[in-house]
Each structure stands twice: as structure tokens, then as C-alpha cells.
Amino acid sequence: MFQHILIATDGSDVSDRAAKQAIDLASRLGARVLALHVVPALPAYAYFAQGIEGAIPTPDEASREDAECLERVQRLAKAHGVPCELRSVVDGRPYCEIVAIAEREGCDLIVMGSHGRQGLDRLLLGSETHKVLLSTRVPVLVCQ
Template identity: 45%
Template sequence: MADYKHILLPTDGSTSADKAAETAVDLARRYGARLSIVSVIDPVPFISFPEGGGEALAYYLEAAEDGAKQGIEQASARATAAGVSFDSQVLREHGPAPSIIGFAKQEGIDLIVMGSHGRRGLDSLLLGSVAHKVLTLSPVPVLVVK
């Protein structure tokens, strides 16, 4: 049986992330593990802003920050209610999957618990899947919650 001491919960505030938070908090409580909650914001998004698009970039960054904080607050409330020790932060890095994996390595994470949006078909090919990338590249176990 595995012995998890430090669990990572990446969140984007979505319904699937909230389901993952429920699972991560339950596992942390059962194992007496610490929980790290992160949300990743890409400070230079993939979209290109036209010249003078600073206003659009500012709007994107404000919305991304608000979404990240909301996701962290939701997961933090679950952890607090369950009496689970946690820390949280917003990662401002390019690419959610490499950021999540880098954080896991740096912090000595034993398990990553994350939600999946369940994209299939063309959406999956075009948009990719952060969960799939983390699952493929992670050096530690990953539990994907649907």
C-alpha cells in the first residue's frame, strides 16, 4: 500500500477540478498528508494580441488571476473543512503541464490528483489535455478524476 505524504492538486476552478479536490482532500485526510493546491496562469498566452492590444492582455491576465484565485479558494475551503494541512499558490509560467510537473519535482510530491475535462475527438486533438500530458510526463503517480 502506498504511503502518501505530500499530494498535489492542480486546479482551474472547473467542475472536474472540484471533483478532484474532493478526492485529493479525502486522500490527504486518510494518509495524514500535506496538500499543495496550485493553479497555473500562462502570463504570455498562446493568442497573439494586435499592436496596441495591451488592454486585451490586461483583461486576460485579470480574468486568469480571478479564475485561479477562485479555484484555489474552492479547494482550500474543502481542505479547511476536512482539517487537512495545505498550502496554495498561483504559478505564473508558460504551459500548465510542465509547470505542474516542475512543481511536483521541486516540492517532493508523492501523488498528483487532478480533474479531466473529458475532451474527446477533435477537441482533444486541437486543445490537448493537460491531464494527459501530466499523466504521460510525470515521474510520480497521477490520479485523474472524471
């Protein structure tokens, strides 16, 4: 069935829950995972989005958080005996990088969390998960 699962993570609680589900699935199927964290290329955008959510990290905090979200996935994968590759990239449109890497690396499933934003938050922040769903032929498992 699925042999190479891309886990798109942003370090949020919903993203961590999605990673747990992806690793559980990978463990059951004997699949490997690629944990991907896409850092927005435009710091102003990142600060704006995080400002709307109520917390703007310093650059050092942001770098540490980026590394920690991938390390959490790696620890979980190791605990379940799932081979795991980590990758962090910078791109102004994270959904494009998620789709491109999934296709380039031959991933047969993308697992992502969805914050379930509504109204103004969805309009201003957008939905990377929704954009991935519309932009790829690779199946996408969306977790909340």
C-alpha cells in the same frame, strides 16, 4: 503511503471534484496538500481555448476566477483539517510546471481532473492531464 499531494486545479467542475477526492484521501492518510493553479502565459492561447469552450472572460474576471479556484480548495482542506499550501504560477506549458513543482516539492501524488475531451476538442485544446501522465514519475490520480 502518500504524505504530500499536489492538486492541480483549473477551476473547472471536474477539477473541483478531483480536489474533493484528493482532500478526502489526504484526510484519511494524514497527508498535506499543495493546491496549484497554472495560469497560461500566453493570453491569446487562453482566450483561444476558452473561446472554443464558449466563454471568454475579461482580464478581471480571469484573475478573480484564478484566485477563487484556489480558495475553494483551501476552504475544503480547512474543513477536513488538511494542511494546505496554495500556489499560482504563470507558464506557457502548464503540464511542465505541474511536473516540475511536484518533483521539486517532493510530492508523492498528483491529483488532476480530466475533461474526457474527444475528437477535435482534444486535438485543439490538448490534454494537460495526459501530458502530465507522460512526463512524470510521480503517481497521478486522474478523476472525471
